[in-house]
Amino acid sequence: MSVTVGEIRRKTVAWFTERGVPTPEIDADWLLSAALKIPRLQVLLQFERPLSSEELARIRALVARRGKREPLAWILGERGFHNVELYVDADVLDPRPDTETLVEAALELLPLDAPEPVYLADVGCGTGAVGLAIAAARPQVRLYATDLSEAALENTRRNVARLDLGARVAVLRGDLLSPIPADRPIDWVVSNPPYIPSGAIEALMPEVSTWEPRVALDGGPDGLQIVRRLADRAASRARRGFLVEIGHDQGEQTAKILRQAGFEGVRVLRDLAGRQRVVTGLSRSPSAE
Template sequence: MDKVWTILDLLKWAAEDFKKRGIETARLDAEVLLAEALGLKRMDLYLRFEQSPAAEGLDRFRELVRRRRGREPVAHILGRREFHSLELCCPAGRFIPRPETEVLVDEAVARLKTLPAGRVPTVLDLCAGAGAVGLAVAKSAPTARVVLVDVDPTAGEVVDENIRRLGLADRADFRAGDLFSPVAGATFDAIVANPPYIPSAEIGGLMPEVSVHEPRLALDGGPDGLDVVRRLLGEAAQFLAPGGWLLFEVGEGQAESAAALPAPGLTHEANRADIRGCLRVVIFRRA
């Protein structure tokens, strides 16, 4: 007779399987995927440990487990990712927003709030990816207008979908191009960026979830990880309104080096730590 699988059985089986394969978040991933397969919230699983899912749910769960065994990221399997309390579309092959990046949003919004009353803040999000940073800024600063730019033109499909889902079509738009090229002649109150900053030689040693499943274009920052950062610092001043800010993310151990790079027309203002205490955001200001 075939085994009758309960929800608890399925969680234990998947978590143990993932752990054997070196997946650090084995139990969490098992819970998230089982909840997805059964159309439940994660917390609902704990109330139904002894229940046996229908065959359709079992089949769906096995398929999700198969994909995770191959080290496909959970965000890509689900096709979505939560960031700054927003649910974003995040299909396979796209860069996945991280919670460490949320401080970039918070620092930008805090500065926009200091602008004169009645002023409509303008924001440029470079290396936008799925649009996480720029759209989170737009949701947190309800009058801000945001332009999101990415060198990958296909990123526009994802950004546009996230704009639609979040109801931001009147305040956000995507433009394809290399850094500042799509906004020639424009100026902004804040420029935010989560550029590629991983040194080229280190990418191959990253977890497969990153090195295999996320686009190298969004990861590779050149020999020391700061190639794109140098370009940002070299060009940003002409695209900032007087008193405007440039805020960008860097990797662990890069903040001080980035802050010391040439930045014509800009003054270094601060470095800010992420939720893990790592200096993650570097902030410059135009006079």
């Protein structure tokens, strides 16, 4: 007798629970939906449906990967982020919902009717999530997306093509702002840099500590090494200001770093859960518009 959708879902949820997967039902539904190529709701409506041996093999392959705590977005290959659907390749940070706070903060500073064009640098672009979500929502934005990791840049390029933003985006490899030629204007620098203290990485959940690339996480001994370097460089290049994502306990220190770098009107913003998430600062002498 063949196995049904309902039975495989029940076994998957039980196995994920045993393996410590944080949201076993949700993940089981996403994976069944991907393997069977049906919407998630249909998974719940087709419990009695018997599975073919090919379908069962496809489900087992995906479920085995998640059981090893590989990030769900890598297995599905996609993730919705703010206003965009992104490809998420292996070896690149899976964009977090918390990071949408950074996008929202940037959109507030970039009204739809702002004079064109506005030059934005997204440092440490990963999948391209932050910069591409902003560029998709603001037609005046010209984006430089930079990263050290070739895997990240390849992922960003795929997303630039997917979102049809090629005419407004340059994808550049290198340290922080250095790949952006010195004679090119930059109005705003946005970044979700690595900010986890080196010693805290091992204690994070396996999806992060085992699978995600260390270069995307490790912010040095106190987590703020890259933020410090970037604040200095942003202060000397950004004509309008700097926005940076932080850990929930890094607001005060980061605000001090931005002030010392020369930014004014420094603010610490909170995410939807009420935790410190983003610090913003304005450049001293805004460019003439």
